[in-house]
Amino acid sequence: MWGKLSFVLLLVVCTLHSCVHEPDAVPAVQKGVYVVNEGNFNFGTAEISSYDTEKKSVVNGLFQAANNYSLGDVAQSMLIYDSIAFIVVNNSAKIEVVRISDFKKLRTISIPGSSPRYIFPIDENIAYVTDLYAGKVHVINYQSGAVVKEIAEANPWTEHLLKVGNNVFVEERNYSADNASVCSLIKLNAATHSYVQRATFNGSNLNGLVLDKQQRIWIAVEQDSTHGVASALVCLNQDLAEVKRLTFAMGHHPSNLCIDGAGEELYFLDKGVYRVSIDDVAAPADPFVPLDNRNFYALGIHPSSGDVYVSDALDYVQPSIIFRYSNSGALLDNFHAGIISGNFCFKP
């Protein structure tokens, strides 16, 4: 009798235990893209989506599914480094470090009082983090989660960063492009975590920073309408001296500057998706993908396939739609991601 009862009790306990929701492990995307969805500011609806181009399947809400809590408020960017991924959650002042194989959280790096934007690991322990307001670049040990240094010579808003050799180049942005006539880029020494130099450019803002196959830096400079300075794609050497410039007509606003995996073709958003070779001498006149009454918000180029991903944020208060184009400009497919898809992340 007691034996049967014990067995039944054990069965009940096991059944109940199995009812307790355990977060699901989310398999890594082998061929495809991770989409970083900002979510609405102060709504806490940031999330990660993934799209598998072979299965043509999309998974939304990856982080919540894998970890059983919400990602936070305004996911700004994501970067995969070896077997881990960093997700920078801007208005939650934190960076979630997840294992890419199952998307489980490894650790949460909080930087109190910060407003982090992008992260770039410079070695096996140290990463640089840019900030919307801090006026400094945070140097963190991403293994321990500690902030080890602040590089304080930066302008208030730092954005994209790029490591070339022993230097890290950081894009500085102006809050109000309407009142600005100068924008800038700084160079940091990654060995000493110190400021090296700043280069300034005529224009109201910088809108992207990439490296081409010749190890040259390309930046997108926004026009300064007050002083009649047109937008341009500017190519710099590593001493931040201008090598060449592709100038646009007034009224163009190149942003979201990207480069293909080979480092040969530049892509950017303006009145559609545009493409230009690093060897061209003039800005492109016609879009690679026309806007067609869409609200393009983010752009990403798959490093190996060359597929072009572009998000349409629609009215910013509903899930974005992602379009995937081939590198010849043919629409391959589209899918719905989360709210305000603002960044694409690919496995290197």
Add this chain to the structure above:
Amino acid sequence: MKKQLTCLLLFCGLFVNAQTKVDSVALPEVVKVDAVSVQKEPSLTALQYKSGKRLSEALSEFSSVYIKNYGNGQLASLAVRGTSATQTEVQWNGIRLNNPALGQTDLSLFLLGVFDRVNLVASGYRGTIGGTLQMNSQPPRDSGIALDLLLRVGSFGKVEGNGQLKYGNGRFAGSTSFTYAASKNNFTYRNTFLEGQPRTKQSNAAVRQFSFLQDFNAKVNNRNEVGVSLWLTGANRQLPPIMSKQQGSEKQIDNAIRLMAHWHGSYSALRLSQTSAFLQDEIHYINPEARIDSKSQMQAYRNVFSAAYTFPFNLALQGELNYDHERAGVSDYGGVKSRNSTGLRIYADYYLKNLVKFHAGFRQDVVCRRFSPFAPEISVSVQQTLKQKHTWSAGLAASRNFRFPTLNDLYWLPGGNPSLRTEKSWNGELSLKYAYQNYFSVSVNAYAIYVRDWIQWVSAGPYWQPENFKRVFSRGAELAIDAGNSPSAKVTFRLHSSYSFTKATNLDNQGLYDQTQGKQLIYVPLHNLSTAAELQYRRYYLRLYNNYTGPVFITTDNSQQLNGYYLCSAELGKDFVFGPNQLGLSFRVNNLFNTSYQNVSQRPMPGRSYEGSLRFNLSRR
């Protein structure tokens, strides 16, 4: 992006268009007035029990109106029947208070204890697309002196105090009121957005505010009366972080000066009046993290002249002429911006055998040489009482209404759009009411509002810009029931209940992939129910306030929503009467069932809390 949004949210009330709707008790008038409170009548909704509280709290308890509230003492905006907060007009003694830069009004800044009456007019009133909230203050008409004092203390550092002195000798009359409210708001809640859902203490949420009002009236002679009023309000509010953000240091200081003078003349069948007011709002927003220290000052000079003439054949003709000058000094305008507006409204009421009332009129405004749409209004209402017990009434009304863009919409840099058109609406309403003496009444309103050229801030490349973006169709119904037994009974019972159903949908898709057509607007609950009940025995009373707010969508394609919630509060008290004087004691439990809820996503609200009140009313004739 976030920086831009911070600024836009602060000054524009941007993309989250606070949509709500209203509760309304149908009267056989064109204008449906929900008599939210009448201080001198022993009503369930008597304002005297609410002194020191914020207007937004009282409205939520007394009616099924939905108020979008960012937290205790934080921004609270009212919108009516699926329209927006900027389409709702807030008035003080007939003068429009809406901030000329923002267009909307924060109801948390209005403390009760200084008004004698608050009315909520559903929609389509005097050219307004949404509702009109009327707050009135006036000195006593009789001789004598009356002093009301109130002190309330409660959980989370709540302290509220009110003093009001009214005095008059039949010719001169004055009223002096002061209200103070403070709270630390350091309540604890379960943070469902963080790992492990920890208990979290609300931080950076302390609020201190005051309100001072001085009214003075004088009867010049039997025909003429003049008066002046000065109303000062101030609020010093910490702005708490959202649930997904653990730290915050934002702060906002709001100060307002309102000065008003009026004259009323009555000459047999002719009545004239002139009211002039100077309004000044200052907002000082500080966000150390974002390096923002922003001061804005908005001023408005408003004037209303009205004339009414009653003909001997049951016809009344009335006209109103408005002249306003508005100016705003906002750093993001690149200088001070101003504008003048003039409005004319003429209407006539004709009564047929005291049974049927016909109403017809129009309104025409001119703002900076731009004409508003011609806005006609027409209605017919019928009322009949049978055997002095049963009263039936019915009304049918239609009107065209409009709203001019705010100064932010026009001049904000970057993005301000001087070529914006006015928002326009057609409002229609059917109302029915039955009342059995003073014991029972039930009313039903059904309405429809069609709005086009709805202004919304949308992305315009590198910045945001307001555009005449969408068309909205809002329709719904409101039910209100009042019941009670004889006031002379040993045990008295009273009930006031109202329910609103609001279906407010977007009519158009913006492009091929937009999925918002036919979807409910965000932050507009389909269902809202409010019930207040009172049981009284020998001046002991027990009151129960119940409110159910239905789920609201937080995405425009209706794919995500915020859960609905039910709240119940109970108040037990006794009034001690000493001749004409009264001492009142009460104890109240708010959120009796400790419901965990958010009115706005990521903005936690307090669980169960307690408060005790001491009230003293002295009167001398």
